[in-house]
Amino acid sequence: MPDSTSRYTRALAWLDQHIIRPFYTDRVRRLILQSFPFWVASILTGVVAVGYEKVFGWAEQMSFAWLERAPWLAFVLTPLAFGVSWLLVRQGAPAARGSGIPQVMAGIELSNASQHHRTAYLLSLRVAIVKVLSSVVLLLGGGVIGREGPTIQVSAAIFRAINKLQPAGWPQLSRQIALVTGGAAGLAAAFNTPLGGIVFVVEELTQMHMARFRMAVFTAVIIAGLTAQTFLGPYLYLGFPRVVPATVRVQVLVVVVALVCGLAGAAFAKALLFLGRYRQRFTTLAMQAAWVLGCGLLLGGLAYLVGREGVGTGKPIINRLLFQNDGVTPWYLFPVRFAGMALSYSSGGAGGVFATSLSAGAILGDGICQIFDVAVADRNLLILVSMVSFLTGVVRSPFTAAILVLEMTDRHSAIFQLLLSGLLAQGVAALVDPHSLYEHLKAGFIRETGDVDRAARTAAAPPNEPPA
Numbered sequence: 001m002p003d004s005t006s007r008y009t010r011a012l013a014w015l016d017q018h019i020i021r022p023f024y025t026d027r028v029r030r031l032i033l034q035s036f037p038f039w040v041a042s043i044l045t046g047v048v049a050v051g052y053e054k055v056f057g058w059a060e061q062m063s064f065a066w067l068e069r070a071p072w073l074a075f076v077l078t079p080l081a082f083g084v085s086w087l088l089v090r091q092g093a094p095a096a097r098g099s100g101i102p103q104v105m106a107g108i109e110l111s112n113a114s115q116h117h118r119t120a121y122l123l124s125l126r127v128a129i130v131k132v133l134s135s136v137v138l139l140l141g142g143g144v145i146g147r148e149g150p151t152i153q154v155s156a157a158i159f160r161a162i163n164k165l166q167p168a169g170w171p172q173l174s175r176q177i178a179l180v181t182g183g184a185a186g187l188a189a190a191f192n193t194p195l196g197g198i199v200f201v202v203e204e205l206t207q208m209h210m211a212r213f214r215m216a217v218f219t220a221v222i223i224a225g226l227t228a229q230t231f232l233g234p235y236l237y238l239g240f241p242r243v244v245p246a247t248v249r250v251q252v253l254v255v256v257v258a259l260v261c262g263l264a265g266a267a268f269a270k271a272l273l274f275l276g277r278y279r280q281r282f283t284t285l286a287m288q289a290a291w292v293l294g295c296g297l298l299l300g301g302l303a304y305l306v307g308r309e310g311v312g313t314g315k316p317i318i319n320r321l322l323f324q325n326d327g328v329t330p331w332y333l334f335p336v337r338f339a340g341m342a343l344s345y346s347s348g349g350a351g352g353v354f355a356t357s358l359s360a361g362a363i364l365g366d367g368i369c370q371i372f373d374v375a376v377a378d379r380n381l382l383i384l385v386s387m388v389s390f391l392t393g394v395v396r397s398p399f400t401a402a403i404l405v406l407e408m409t410d411r412h413s414a415i416f417q418l419l420l421s422g423l424l425a426q427g428v429a430a431l432v433d434p435h436s437l438y439e440h441l442k443a444g445f446i447r448e449t450g451d452v453d454r455a456a457r458t459a460a461a462p463p464n465e466p467p468a
Contacts, residue, residue: 081141265393
């Protein structure tokens with residue numbers, strides 16, 4: 001590591017001396033020198049995001065394959081995967097558990113000069129590696145998780161590492177801006193949604209004025225996204241679903257779907273928080289292991305009964321509902337997915353809720369369409385609205401949710417309904433809890449890093465002397 005660091009430092013010095021300094025004014029030179037490490041980190045983020053997406057897709061297909069070939073294996077492989085995923089996190093990096101977005105939010109809050117050392121617990125490269133391994137293992141066993149939140153944490157870890165490598169005297173942007181920019185680049189590369197990455201930063205990650213970090217964020221989003229597109233092509237995450245002009249009845253149903261799905265998303269967030277608090281009563285290793293294996297066994301039973309639509313990210317379900325909807329999706333699929341998401345997240349392994357929330361919302365929206373006997377041709381708009389609303393109920397970022405779904409489908413004709421549904425879902429979800437799932441989890445991670453920091457200082461203090 002020291003050798004690679006010194007080579008990186010020498011390369012930066014050579015670049016400044018021979019390429020930048022002779023041809024640019026001091027102001028432009030400083031801007032380039034500040035931005036260059038971010039460009040390097042953005043390229044790495046794009047490459048890692050593509051590799052992660054490929055491995056994640058392979059793991060999901062493998063879980064579908066063994067479940068279709070021998071469904072009874074769900075009672076063995078699912079608990080086993082839950083256990084291994086949890087152990088990887090417990091032994092390797094406790095901050096790698098869960099989504100990853102709360103960890104980035106906590107890291108940004110702790111990135112001031114007096115506390116920045118605490119961000120290593122949340123956003124080190126070790127955490128990033130454990131994050132990827134744990135989530136892939138969980139998905140192989142049928143976990144109901146996504147990769148988008150984990151990609152954001154991995155991206156922030158990459159930006160943090162590159163930021164630390166800059167030599168003394170190099171004009172730097174702040175650590176806080178590095179983490180904010182990493183979060184935006186990670187979301188843009190994960191979903192191929194550059195505008196979503198920018199809106200996500202403004203709405204969710206920071207309350208800083210946009211002028212402080214706009215150039216860093218814009219360039220990072222562009223570079224990370226273009227790097228991902230170089231390998232994957234200019235794809236849309238969900239393709240081009242057909243959306244017909246909305247009738248007055250459908251416009252009214254937009255409001256109904258937004259309110260119901262917003263409440264459901266908020267209820268899901270409360271369920272995760274309840275399970276997290278309940279799990280804290282299990283203090284011994286044996287009790288914690290029993291909880292994890294119990295979650296795996298319950299999900300294995302659901303997978304055995306329902307099949308492949310009860311496991312994985314849920315993206316194939318969204319594609320089926322948008323492009324091959326037969327109008328008869330079973331009523332029990334939403335509660336099964338809801339329970340599967342809760343069990344997977346509460347197991348203590350790594351895995352996100354972005355993609356799975358979108359799929360849960362799509363299923364619930366299609367169910368509401370069935371109740372109101374909406375023609376299949378008119379359902380796509382309501383399904384897109386339900387995706388925005390459920391995700392907003394969970395994360396409380398209505399504009400991010402609306403822009404993400406817009407960019408993933410390229411359905412600009414639906415933009416007003418998507419924005420309206422996000423605002424309605426935000427309002428009704430606030431009645432359940434004024435704070436988002438991520439805000440609650442962020443506060444927990446901040447407390448956890450404080451406990452770890454105090455324990456480390458206590459262990460390092462000389463005998464018979466109190467820690468500093």
